[in-house]
Amino acid sequence: MKDYIVGISGLGLSGYVFFASKAFQRLGSGLSEDPAYYPRILAGILAAMSIGLLIGALRKRNKIEVKFNRTLLINLGKFLGLLIVYILIIVPLGFIIATALFTFSMIWLLGGTRKQALVYALPISLLTYLLFSYLLKVPLPKGLLQFI
C-alpha cells in the first residue's frame, strides 16, 4: 500500500514538473540556457523510479490494506490545528500572549496535567521572548502589548 502511494505521488509530481516547466521561457539554443532542462531531467528520473516502485509493488502482490488509527488521526488533527492557529495569532495578539496560549494548550494536548500547563505556560513564553528579543535581537511581534 505504502509503495503504491509513493509511486503514484512520484508520478504525479514528475508530471507536474514536466508540464509546468513548459511555460519557462527559453533564452538560447543550448541546453545550458534552457531553464526547464534540469527540472525535466529530475522529473524523468523520478518518473522512472516511481514506475519501478509500482511494478515492484505489483509483482510482490502487496495486499492493499488500509489501516487507520482513529485516535491517532484525531490527535494529529488537533496538533496541527493548534499549530496553525498559533501561527495565525502570533502577529495580531503578539508573541507573548500567543505563545502562552499555545504552550498551555499544547502541554495539555501532549498529556500533561492542567496544573503543569498553568504553571509553565507563561514562564516558557516570557523566557523565549526575552532570549530572542534581547539576547538575539530578533524583533518578535508585540501585538496587543505594544507598550513593552
Next chain:
Amino acid sequence: MFDFSLYTAGLPLMGITTIIALIGGTLTGIVIGALPGLSAMMAVSILVPLTYGMTAEVAILMLLGVYCGANYGGSIAATLVNIPGTPSAVMTTLDAYPMAKNGQAGLAIGLATMSSAIGGFFSVIVLSMLSPLIARFALQFTSLEKLSIAIFGISVMAFISKGSTVKGLMAGIFGLMVASMGFDPNTSILRFNFGSIYLNSGVNFTAAMIGLFGMTEIMLSAEKKAKSVPDKQIEAVKNPFACFKYLRLSLGNLFRSSVIGVIVGAIPGAGGTIASIISYAQQKKLSKHPEKMGQGAVEGIVAAEAANNACTGGAMTTLLSLGIPGDAVTGILMGAFIIHGLQPGPNLFNTNYNLISAIFIGMFLINILILVLGLLGAPYFAKLLKFPRQLLNTVILVLCVVGTFGVQNSMFDVRVMVVFAIIGYIFTKLEVPRAPIVLALILGSMMEENLRRWLSLADGQYWAYFMECSRKTPIAPIILAITIFTLISPLFKKTKVFSEDALDEYEEINKKNS
C-alpha cells in the same frame, strides 16, 4: 621543516566568547543527545537560528560543540533506558543497557565517555592532517568532478538509509526539485514559485530543515508513550572513573574502531550509525568472547562509541576539503557556514585559513570537554531523563517557530517550516527516508550550476567532451562507476551489509535485553 601555522593560526580567535560558546554548545549537545527523541540533527537545526547574531567562528564552533556533544550524549539514554538518545547510539544499547541492569550504569557511561573522547581525538588528528591535503587536490576539480561527487553523496545517502533504496533516491530527487525553486541561476527565469514573491529565491534552507528534523521529530515522538526510567538505575550512575581500568585492555579495539569511524564518516552520506554497526560487527569477529557481546561486554560499548564519535572528524574532513557534507548533520552545518557567508570547500583553506585552524583547535577542545563534562556530569545528565516529556516537546515546538521566524523575520518561513514538517511526517509514515532530502537541498544548486556549466562547455558534443575530460583526470568516471556499482549491488547480494538495514539483526538482541 613542518609548517605548523595551520594549527596555531586559529589561536587568536579562541577568545573568551568562543570558549564560552564551545562549552555552552558541547553541554547543550550532550543534554539534547541524552534525551531520547532529540537527535543531533534536530539540535543543530534548531540552534542554527540562534547563531545569527554571532561572529562566524563563535557560531561554527558552538554548533560543532552541539554536533559532537549530541553524538556522545546519545549513549546516556542508551545505557539507562535502552533507547538510543541519538540514532547513532543504537549499537551502544546492546551492551550498555545490560551492564546498567547489573548495577554498573556508572561504568557503562564512563566507558562510553572515554571511548567517545578517544575516538573523537583520533578523528580530529586525522581531520587536521588529511583535510589540507585533500583540499589542495580538490582545488583542481572541474564541474564534472564536482557534479559526480554530489551525485555520489546523494546516492550513498539513499542507499544507506533504512528501507528501500529506490524510495531513498526518490527523496533525493524531491529535495533536488525543491532546491530548483526560484530564480534559475543561469537565466534568472522564475521557476515553481507558485505565484508567491516569497519563493522567488527558493525555499529557505533553515526553515525546511527545522520542519523536517525539528518539528517532524516532535510529531513522531508525541505519538509514542515515553518510557520511564527506574530511579534505581539513575542512582546507580556513580563512579564513572572506573572505566580507566579498562583503557589498557581496549587500546587495540579503540584504535581499530576509531579508524573505521573516520573512514565511514568521510564517505559522503554515511554517518555514525553505519560506523558503529561495522565496528561492532568487526569487534565481534575478533573478540575472544564473542558470545558475551550483547550481554554487557566492555568491548561492545568501546567499539560502538569510539566509532560513532570518530565519525565527526571524518564527516568534517569531506565538508571542509570537498564542500560535500559527510552526513545529514554536517549537511545542516554546511547550511550554517553558508548563512555566515562562508562556502565550505577547498577554497576555504585559502580564504579563511584562521577559521579552519580554529575549527581544528575547537574540535580538539570539544573532545576534552566531552571527557571532563561526561565523567563529572554523568549522574546529573542521568537525572535529565526524568524531565516531563510534554513540557520539553512544547518548548521545542515554540523554539522551532521562533527560530524559523528569526532567520529573516518572516512569518512566511514559519509556514514553509510547518509544510515541511507535514511532508517529513508523511514521508516517515510511508517509509521514505528524510536524510537524502537534506543533502539534496544543500547540494541542489551546486549540482545544477555544475551540470549546466559542463553542458555549455561541452557545446553539443557531450559524449566526446566527457571522454576528453575523463582522459585528463579519471576521477569523475571512477566516482560515477562506484555510484552505479553501489546502487546495483543489492541485485547481486541479498543483504545490504553496509546499510542501516543491518540493524534488524541486532533488534532481536535488544528485545531480549529489555
